[in-house]
Amino acid sequence: MDRPHSFTEYIFLTAAVCSGLLTAAVFLFLLIFSLPLLQNGELTDLLLSSWAPDKGMYGIYPMLMASLTLACLSLVISFPLSLGCSFVISALAPARLRRFLLSMVRLMTGIPTVVYSFAALFLLVPFMRNILGHGSGMSILTAAPVLALLIAPTMIIFFVGSFEKVPLSATLAVDALGGNPIQKLLYVMIPQAWPGIINGVLLGFGRAMGDTMISLMLAGNSVSAFNSLSQSARSLTAHIALVMAFDFDSMEFKSIFVCGLLLYIFTAILMLLLRMSTLCLSGKR
């Protein structure tokens, strides 16, 4: 329906366009600043070689692997825990405990990541040092559980939210047949709510990839490729934070924009995936 546009509509439109342009501007900035490297070397070179600035090598392969490993490992730890916790909140716990747990999970989302890592630095790192018996105690294995704790509330809230959306009539039907809570969960709620579960996992993975402070403060930041999980490693985000201190014109500095670009594209793909999964699933129903 075409209607004459009013002046106020233009104001609101301008605000939306500005916000949209800012999103594009972030991408453009990253692209422009990483162009020198993208033109010089092959992109594959950059992605697959290692980091040795003194030899003129600015590959970010170790960081990429560290980021992916960290994110996957924390997801592997966090997913079952979050799912279990959301079972407790949605079906198993009595009302009062349920409210307490939900409030706690909400509170967890408000805890600054820098505080998590600060506490873990003085609690978990010495512990890991003792267990591993070598090194500083900072490693992928140290950072992953803390990262898991960070992404757990995101996932739990998403899971609980999608369980809540299961129509009451469906769960009542199970109750009427004499089913217990866990049967309700297994045979009615999970089959109905799994799109929400997938979306929650995708979001959690995104958060784990994007977090800076935990990997920066706990994973050790070693630039060399790691062979085992008990070794120190540097994630893409930590790499950006650390190289920043260097000279603005150096190749090292430019290389962090490639990292940024990579993370941006990763996010965009993730969001597209989320969008598509939501669309497909809602279309199917």
Next chain:
Amino acid sequence: MIRRLIEGSLILFSWAAGLLLTLAFLTLVGFLLQKGGTSLGVNLIFGDTAPLDALLLRQQVFDGLFPAIIGTLLLIAGSMLIAIPLGIAAGIYMAEYCRGRVKTFFSLLFDILAGVPSIIVGLAGLSLTIFLHRSFSAQISTSLLISCLSLALLVLPYLIRTTQTALESIDPLIRMTAPALGASRLQNIIRVLLPNSISEIGSGIILATGRCAEDTAVIMLTGAVASAGLPRSIFSQYEALPFYIYYISSQYSGPDELRRGFGAAILLILLCAGLLLTALWMQRRLKTILLYR
């Protein structure tokens, strides 16, 4: 039989998961409180300077958290000042005017912006600074203003989405009421739709404030430093609580500084938890306060 076994172990596992998560969380917070609890006090904030002198800016505070706290408050104020009008206006556009493919396109953009890691937003702020530095004046460097702009960008998609969902979830009957009485679209938005969603939008704003307060990655790239005192202007560098915590974690020189680090962590938790609780309370109460009178 096997089914019962699976069901039983699932119950057991779920409870264990809930317990483990609760324990992990409580251990971390308890550890912080135990380590930093003793440091809480006027001394933590103002050091050896008299509080009144510090507050009136008569004397600089060197061994307290005062500059970092002020820095964080300025950051919050500055970035929200930029983000709130833009975010709410864009949210109104998304909910009330935008339709069809344009809407899909915009929401995808905002989703991407919402998902972009905060360090990338900081990197964008840094590149903006370099760009300005090279194009206009060598005087320009990372500063409070750049940080505020970047943080505003960080919370912008969040504000847009909150406003949009709040407006879209209004009961169609209420939505139709004012137009049926001769209201223009703008009148309907200002007099009915916004007041009706004030609690959701309000709590969204508070949550966004919390994100501004806690974010470390953005400010470490755009102008936060370990010791700057109070910022002289929006074009100077500054201290902030989260950056102070990060800095202390790697650079502390003695048990005193470390204790101050724990104190800062507790303060930051209190600030963020306080904001979060306010937001939750607001979701329930604000409507009552503003509209029932």
Next chain:
Amino acid sequence: MVSSTKIRTQDLCFYYHRQQVLHDISLDFPAHQITAISGPSGSGKSTFLMILNRLWEEIEGCSISGNVAMELDGELQDITSRALSARILRRKVGMVFQQPNPLPMSIFKNIAFPLRLASITDKNQVRHAVENALRQVQLWDEVKERLNDDGRLLSGGQQQRLCLARALILRPEVLLLDEPTSSLDPEASAAIEELLLSLKSQCTLIMVSHYQDQIQRIADLRFEIREGRFISSRSDCDGGNARRQT
């Protein structure tokens, strides 16, 4: 009773997305009478009402064809025309919905709301108009002590009368009623019906209703719509006369 035509629709069709909801409706509505529109639910009755104050424009994906002429300020005007602003039209064509819809504000502000929208701010004038409107719907005595209470704290019947007062405060020429009593108990319904009868002198009323007895009691004329098509018109309704006699 001499009655001129207040509203005339000609070949009126209405579409929601690609689906046709109303088919070639051509009807005349006499002035200062209550015309009832009846028919099974989902037959397009409410849609028809929304055409008369152009409220359909607020809903995405609607379109319309045909003519709707309405006599406003003594002149016959084409109300579908862009030249006539929807806001002006809706101030002259009031509407009351099926569910009472008080806004989340005080009773006083609810009723004064249309005045604020029309930028009438003189305090005495507003207070006077609000009192008049409340008296007209016989709500004044019940709420005069608590005008600052939230409108949603009233009972269902009171809320509906509040909405009626709100629709009347701009002195509309036409009043549209979308099943105004279907959410109310019999007693509250009777009060509303009584009110509607008393409004005939002031405006032209068009009411969607599926209560046969209600139509019998208060309507002067009845149109039946089925599956978006006009079926029949009957003028043997009593228009409130029967009740007055008994």
